[in-house]
Amino acid sequence: MHIAVLTSSRADFGIYLPLLNALKKDDFFELKLIVFGTHLSKFHGYTVQQIESENFTADYKIDNILTGDSPAAIANSMGLTQTLFANFWANYASNFDIVFCLGDRYEMFAAVVAGIPFGIKFAHLHGGETTTGAIDNIFRHGISLASTYHFTATEKAAERLMQLIASNNNVYPVGSLALDGLANIPLLSVKDFKEKWNINLSIDTLLCTMHPETVNVEGNESFAHQFCMALEALPQQKIITLPNADTSGAKIREIIHHYFGKDANTYIIENLGSVNYFSVLKNCLAVVGNSSSGIIEAASFNKWVINIGERQSGREQAENVINIPFNKEQIIAAVQQVVAAPEYTGSNVYFKNGATANIVNILKSIHK
Numbered sequence: 001m002h003i004a005v006l007t008s009s010r011a012d013f014g015i016y017l018p019l020l021n022a023l024k025k026d027d028f029f030e031l032k033l034i035v036f037g038t039h040l041s042k043f044h045g046y047t048v049q050q051i052e053s054e055n056f057t058a059d060y061k062i063d064n065i066l067t068g069d070s071p072a073a074i075a076n077s078m079g080l081t082q083t084l085f086a087n088f089w090a091n092y093a094s095n096f097d098i099v100f101c102l103g104d105r106y107e108m109f110a111a112v113v114a115g116i117p118f119g120i121k122f123a124h125l126h127g128g129e130t131t132t133g134a135i136d137n138i139f140r141h142g143i144s145l146a147s148t149y150h151f152t153a154t155e156k157a158a159e160r161l162m163q164l165i166a167s168n169n170n171v172y173p174v175g176s177l178a179l180d181g182l183a184n185i186p187l188l189s190v191k192d193f194k195e196k197w198n199i200n201l202s203i204d205t206l207l208c209t210m211h212p213e214t215v216n217v218e219g220n221e222s223f224a225h226q227f228c229m230a231l232e233a234l235p236q237q238k239i240i241t242l243p244n245a246d247t248s249g250a251k252i253r254e255i256i257h258h259y260f261g262k263d264a265n266t267y268i269i270e271n272l273g274s275v276n277y278f279s280v281l282k283n284c285l286a287v288v289g290n291s292s293s294g295i296i297e298a299a300s301f302n303k304w305v306i307n308i309g310e311r312q313s314g315r316e317q318a319e320n321v322i323n324i325p326f327n328k329e330q331i332i333a334a335v336q337q338v339v340a341a342p343e344y345t346g347s348n349v350y351f352k353n354g355a356t357a358n359i360v361n362i363l364k365s366i367h368k
Contacts, residue, residue, distance in 0.1 A: 001098070001363060002029075002030050002095060002097045003023055003030065003031050003032070003098055003099075003100065003363070004031075004032045004034055004095075004096040004098075004099045004100070005019075005099070005100040006108060007037075007039065007051070007102075008035075008037025008038065008107045009044075009244060010044075010050060010271050011244065012102040012105070012108070013039070013047070013050065013051060013274075014178065015102060015125070015126075015176075016102060016125075018181045018355070018356045019100075019177055019180075019356050019359060019360075020054075022356045023360070028367075032060065032095075032096070033057065033058055034060045035048055035059075036061070036062040036064050036107065037105070037107045037108075038244065040061060040063050044244070044270065045270040050271065053273075060088070062085065064077065064085075064110075065077065068250075069212075070247065071247055074106060077106070078106050078107070078109070079110075082113055085110065085115065089120065093115065093118040093120050096120070097121065097367065098122070098149065098366075099121070099123070100122075100123045100124075101125070101143055103125065103126050103140065103143075104137065106135075108143060109139035109143055112143050112146050115146070116146050122147040123147060124143050124147035125177065126140070126157075126176070127143065127144040127147070127151075127152055127161050128150070128152045128154075128157030128160040128164065129153065129157050129160075129314075129315055130314035130315060131314050132215075132314040133309065133310025133314070134214045134310075134311050134312075135214040135215060137314070141164055145164070145165060150170060150171045151172050151359055152172070153173075153174075153175060153296070156316055157316070158171050158173040172358070174352060175350065175351055175354075176296055176352075177359075178293075179296070179297060179350060179351045185274070186275060187278055187282055188275065193283075197267075199237075199239065199267055200237075202283075204285050205236060205239060205280070205283065205284045206237070206238050206286055206287075206288050206335065207288070208227075208231060208238055208239065208240045208288045209241045209242075209243070209287075209289040210227050210243060210252055210256070210308070211249070211252075211289075211291060212243060212247055213290075213309055214246050214247050217247050217248055221248070221255070222326070223308075223326035224256070226326040226328045226331070228256060228258075228260070230329075230332050231266070232259055234335055236285060236339075237265055237266070238265065238266040239266075239267045239269060239280055240268050241269055242256065242268065278297075278301075281293070281297065281301045281303060284303065285303075285339055286303060286304045286306060286335060286339065287303055288331070288335060290308050290309050290311040292312060292315070294307055295315050295321060296350045298321075299320045299344065299348035299351075300348045302320075302345060304322065304338035304344050305321045305322065306324065306331065306338065307322065307323050316350070317349070318348050318350075319346045320344040322337070
C-alpha cells in the first residue's frame with residue numbers, strides 16, 4: 001500500500017512519529033514523506049533536520065514559505081502553497097493510495113485543497129475538534145470535508161465530524177497519536193538533558209509557549225506583553241518555545257526576546273523536538289501558555305496547565321487545565337495555585353490505547 005504523509009511543521013511531525021515508525025517497519029506499506037512549510041525555513045529552525053535525525057527521508061520537498069506574517073502574507077502563502085501543490089499532485093497524485101494530513105494549519109489546508117480535483121484519498125488526523133479562538137477552526141473543518149478517511153482523537157470529535165461531513169462512513173475514533181507509546185519514548189534523564197542543553201531540570205521549571213491568536217489578531221502584541229510580564233515576575237526557571245508561523249508570530253518572538261534575551265533564568269528555544277520536549281514536560285512544574293500540547297498531552301504527564309486566552313477555546317479538556325485571559329496578575333495567581341497543588345492524577349480525554357495499531361489495521365482492511 002502506497003502511503004504519503006504531508007508534514008509541514010515540527011508539531012505535526014512529532015504527532016505523526018508513532019505512525020511513521022509503524023508504517024516504516026511494516027513491509028505491507030511503502031511510505032513517502034512530503035515535506036513543506038516551516039520544516040524548510042531557516043528562520044523556524046529548519047526542522048527537516050529533525051525528520052532526518054529520526055532516520056526518515058524527506059522524499060519530496062516543497063518550499064512554500066514566504067516572508068512575513070501579516071494577514072496578506074498568510075493569504076499569499078496559502079495561494080503559493082496551493083499553486084505549488086497543484087503542480088505536485090499533477091505529477092505524483094497517482095503514486096499514492098492514501099495521503100495523510102493532520103490538524104488545522106493554513107498551509108496544510110492549501111495543500112489538501114489543491115488535491116481535490118485529482119481525487120486524492122486523504123486521511124485526516126484530529127478532525128472534528130473545535131478551536132473557536134483561532135481561524136484554524138475553519139481550516140480543520142475544510143480539510144475534513146476534503147478527506148475520505150478520518151482518524152479522530154476522541155468520541156465527541158467523531159460525533160461532531162459525522163455531523164460536519166453528513167456521513168458516518170470511514171470515521172474512526174482511535175485516540176491521539178501523540179499519546180500513543182509515550183511509555184516507550186526514550187526520554188532523557190535530568191542529567192542527560194543538562195549535558196545536551198545545559199539546562200538543569202531539577203530546578204523548578206515552567207514550560208511556556210505563546211502562539212498568536214488568529215481571530216483576535218490586533219490583541220497579540222498586548223497579550224505578549226502580559227504573558228512576558230507575568231513570566232518575568234515568577235521566580236521559577238522558564239523554558240520558552242517560540243511560536244509557529246501564524247499572523248503576528250514574528251512580533252511575539254521579538255517581544256519574548258526583548259524580555260528574556262539576556263535573562264539567565266529563562267531559556268528561549270526554537271525547537272526542542274519530540275523527545276526533548278516530552279523530557280521537559282515530564283520534569284516541569286506546569287505548562288503555561290496556549291499550545292495544544294497543554295490540552296492534549298500534559299495530562300498524560302500528570303501536569304497542570306495554565307491555558308491562556310482563546311486560541312484553544314472549544315477544545316475538549318481534562319481537569320488539569322485552568323483557563324484564564326491574558327492578564328499578568330491572573331497568570332501569576334494561576335501559576336502560584338498549581339505550584340502549591342498536588343500532582344494532577346486524573347485521566348486524559350485524548351488517550352485511547354493502541355491508536356497506531358488501530359490505524360495500521362484499518363489501512364490494511366481498506367486495501368483488501
